[in-house]
Amino acid sequence: MTQVKSSIMQKNDNFYKIANQNKPHIYNEKIPLQRLIQLKPDDTKFGGVKVSESDVDKQFLSKKDLNKGDKIILDFGQHCVGKLNLHIESHGEPMDSPLYLHLKLAELPAELVIDSASYHGWISSSWIQEEYIHIDELPCDLKLPRRYAFRYVEIEVKDTSSKWSARISNPFVISESAVTMDAVAPLKIADKTLEKIDAVSIKTLHDCMQDVFEDGPKRDRRLWLGDLRLQALANYQTFKDYGLVKRCLYLFGGSITTDNRIPADVFIQPKITPDSVFLLDYSLLFVAVLKDYFWETKDQDTLNDLYPIAKRTVNEALNYVDDSGILEACDSWKLFVDWSKEIDKKVSGQAILIYALKQLVQLADIQSDPDLNFYQQKISTLSANSVNKLFDQQKGLFVSNGQLNIASQVWMVLAHVLPDEENKKLMDKSITTFFPIKGIATPYMYHHIAQALLESDHRTEAVQLIKDYWGKMIELGADTFWEAFEPDNLNFSPYGSLIINSYCHAWSCTPTYLIRKYL
Amino acid sequence: MTQVKSSIMQKNDNFYKIANQNKPHIYNEKIPLQRLIQLKPDDTKFGGVKVSESDVDKQFLSKKDLNKGDKIILDFGQHCVGKLNLHIESHGEPMDSPLYLHLKLAELPAELVIDSASYHGWISSSWIQEEYIHIDELPCDLKLPRRYAFRYVEIEVKDTSSKWSARISNPFVISESAVTMDAVAPLKIADKTLEKIDAVSIKTLHDCMQDVFEDGPKRDRRLWLGDLRLQALANYQTFKDYGLVKRCLYLFGGSITTDNRIPADVFIQPKITPDSVFLLDYSLLFVAVLKDYFWETKDQDTLNDLYPIAKRTVNEALNYVDDSGILEACDSWKLFVDWSKEIDKKVSGQAILIYALKQLVQLADIQSDPDLNFYQQKISTLSANSVNKLFDQQKGLFVSNGQLNIASQVWMVLAHVLPDEENKKLMDKSITTFFPIKGIATPYMYHHIAQALLESDHRTEAVQLIKDYWGKMIELGADTFWEAFEPDNLNFSPYGSLIINSYCHAWSCTPTYLIRKYL
Secondary structure, three states, X not given: OOOOOOOOEEEOHHHHHHHHHOOOOOEEEEEEOOEEEEEEEOOOOHXXXXXXXXXXXXXXXXXXXXXXXXXXXXEEXXXXXXXXXXXXXXXXXXXXXXXXXXXXXXXXXXXXXXXXXHOOOOOOHXXXXXXXXXXXXXXXXXXXXXXXXXXXXXXXXXXXXXXXXXXXXXXXXXXXXXXXXXXXXXXXXXXXHHHHHHHHHHHHXXXXXXXXXXXXXXXXXXXXXXXXXXXXXXXXXXXXXXXXXXXXXXXHHOEEEOOOOOOOEEEOOOOXXXXXXXXXXXXXXXXXXXXHHHHHHXXXXXXXXXXXXXXXXXXXXXXXXXXXXXXXXXXXXXXXXXXXXXXXXHHHHHHHHHHHHHHHHHHHHHOOOOOHHHHHHHHHHHHHHHHHHHEEOOOOEEOEOOEOOHHHHHHHHHXXXXXXXXXXXXXXXXXXXXOOOOOOOOHHHHHHHHHHHHHOOOHHHHHHHHHHHHHHHHHOOOOOXXXXXXXXXXXXXXXXXXXXXXXXXXXXXXXXXXXXXXX | OOOOOOOOEEEOHHHHHHHHHOOOOOEEEEEEOOEEEEEEEOOOOHHHEEEEEOOOOHHHHHHOOEOOOOEEEEEEEEEEEEEEEEEEEXXXXXXXXXXXXXXXXXOOHHHHOOOHHHOOOOOOHHHOOEEEEEEOOOOEEEXXXXXEXXXXXXXXXXXXXXOEEEEEEEEEEEEEEOOOXXXXXXXXXXXXXXXXXXXXXXXXXXXXXXXXXXXXXXOOOOEEHXXXXXXXXXXXXXXXXXXXXXXXXXXXXXXXXOOOOOOOEEXXXXXXXXXXXXXXXHXXXXXXXXXXXXXXXXXXXXXXXXXXXXXXXXXXXXXXXXXXXOEOOEOOEEOOOOOOOOOOOHHHHHHHHHHHHHHHHHHHHHOOOOOHHHHHHHHHHHHHHHHHHHEEOOOOEEOEOOEOOHHHHHHHHHOOOOOHHHHHHHHHHHHHHHOOOOOOOOHHHHHHHHHHHHHOOOHHHHHHHHHHHHHXXXXXXXXXXXXXXOOOOOOOOOOOOOOOOOOOOHHHOOHHHHHHHHO
């Protein structure tokens, strides 16, 4: 198996400069308090908690005396990415001690009932959105300096003194996004469930569109390549913010190694820093993002700049095709495909390589690249090898190192390795074999399944899947779509606790793309 | 017993204006890290903890990788009142999560080994000096916005991530005070213990001299009248900052009630606010602060402004003299004298009234006040009543509602109710009866005992008392003198935990006054 030898990042400052010339303007919106709520245990609800109106009406909040141990929960009525503001006064005798507050900011009520100290997962606990704050002098306008992703804020008074109480008034959020919701006309369709799913998708995308297409504003503010591809597609159907896609393309285009690999993600703050994580399929999909962008914009300058980068990444991947004509990832350059460690990814990798090559040849044609024929040749041989060596005629399914899994079929369908009729049959067979889907927890994989259904003439099944998966999140109280969701295992977290999950996550925003493009 | 009827605060904005014209300039000093330390349990040490050098030398601090759960303790080598600054960087892979820190700032190591959550005393836990801080981007220069009183800072890394470590460098404090230490020439005397006690007294006073004479910079930043009197006396022997005393005199002078009572304390921030706490002896002692100030400065304008206020407070106290010619405090206007609830305070109150009258007549003489004779008359009758009704000839001691206590004798000595010879005998008797002293925990009362010894020709005993009390604090590791200290009960706290005690407290700074004035 090939292994990565030397790999040194070669940053292209000129490309970074172009990326920064396309920095978005950040729009602010003032979001007022909608209501105060209280939480009660309820095993029938997501996270085991039921939301109800608080006894305190919001118009009486400013008169509510808050003393040691008192808690209130603010509900802003929508998912917000931005900064929290509160006005706080002291009431009673002169303020003879500081005010000490504990704030928890949550996207879902489920987060509020989990003790932060109980989290011991592998991802950093520093992402849990909470603060302990001392305030020496009241009245004050408290403006928390950090940006959070939240709808709910629990405020616990750790202490005042026996002489005075704290009173909170005029809470509001200043939200941040590179786009505004009114830039997209809401869908008006007969199917109200799809209409709602479309709206939540757009809100999810909106909240992830910041200085770059963020992965998830609560936690991971990096730019990820695999997520960028899906966000860009959803963006073309909705906000049409081409500058932000261009910025992100140049951030990756300026971050390629001496051995032609693009990192899976790039850090933006405090300075542009390519991560040391490399995923073969993400690197391969750079060409897809470029091709989708050019198809939308016809931006020839960007294509001229980045086409050579796209070629290098695909060429490098071709070096990993073994003697049998099948792509072989390696430990130092793995395939992602999905979080599931159970899925064998060999077939998926092969399909993604072919998919990437098919994007590349379309661009090669535009660029009148003499290598066009070479790439077309590669597609034929790789496709033939796939059918000959990976497809089980009897089962009618692709087999990945002896394993049958849905990812393999879906990516082969999307790569259109088989003629349309057989492609349809492959998907028929996949439905009978793998539906209802088990063991998949990422909207990223669900998106590709739904898209494969739509591209293989399975519209009804696609709509059903979208409703069963994304629709179910809405039933459970989602204002935005989640990083991870396994319908059969509601408490699933890739990190071991619901408190750390991101409930507004880039790669889950795609239903608006699927609905508006295919339906 | 007389009770307070109507009492409405009448603020004098003109006096407050004069107070604000005398706002001090705050001097800043940059205090570097002295060393890193570690703590080990040791029952023979104060607070049960022993300090030793850390394995990490300060010159290697900036190379020390700090990960989840790691702790370091910074020692700035002296008591500081000011703001903490740290430079923090990330080291390793790109910073893929916020840094989460827990900081504890302590005047003494004993505070660091007490879990904040274990404190349940009646004073607010919000005074415990600790912060939880998230930092989203490194490197950063962390400048904590709050002012603390501390020598030690424990920094615990709550979390980084598995990919990077935190590194801390260049910690320093910007200290704050209305005066500078170099303004006072150190005492050069043969007795090195007294020399050291004098130096620690001056440092204590220095750290409490801020925008006003603070009570204790760690916790209570109010201006207290009883403490002001002692701080002003120590200040006259050392920094000679007359403007700050003038400012404080006008803050109290501008805060008198319709029934002629001055509050025990005044809040300065966010705006000048007289407290609703009234103590009869503190109100009476306003005249003493004014007289001491005038004796030092000959500031006739201030005397002209505030003499009428001083008269009103003394006159009002005279209304509380009962038919037997003895002062009777009441529930709504108590006597402080000392924290001890066991001490009966009747005799002390009577003595303090006489003491106050003796200050007043000296000012009345300066002001050519026709009421001079009236006040001299009062002194005679109140003194006579004291001897006739409160002094037990047989015991040779004053008896307070049937109780013998040292406070009674000490205040009668300070009021010089008896002729000098008998005054000396009274103190002889007090020494044989009450020494070694039990049940007194405030430097405030110890000061008056020491001063009574010095004013009754007991120099040797006074020196011994100062060494046994203040000297003992130094032995236990005091950089500044403490709010409360009971030599026989080292864990004594008026609030139930050493973590909340103030270890740099105004009323404990007086040895420098006693040494420099009397010795």
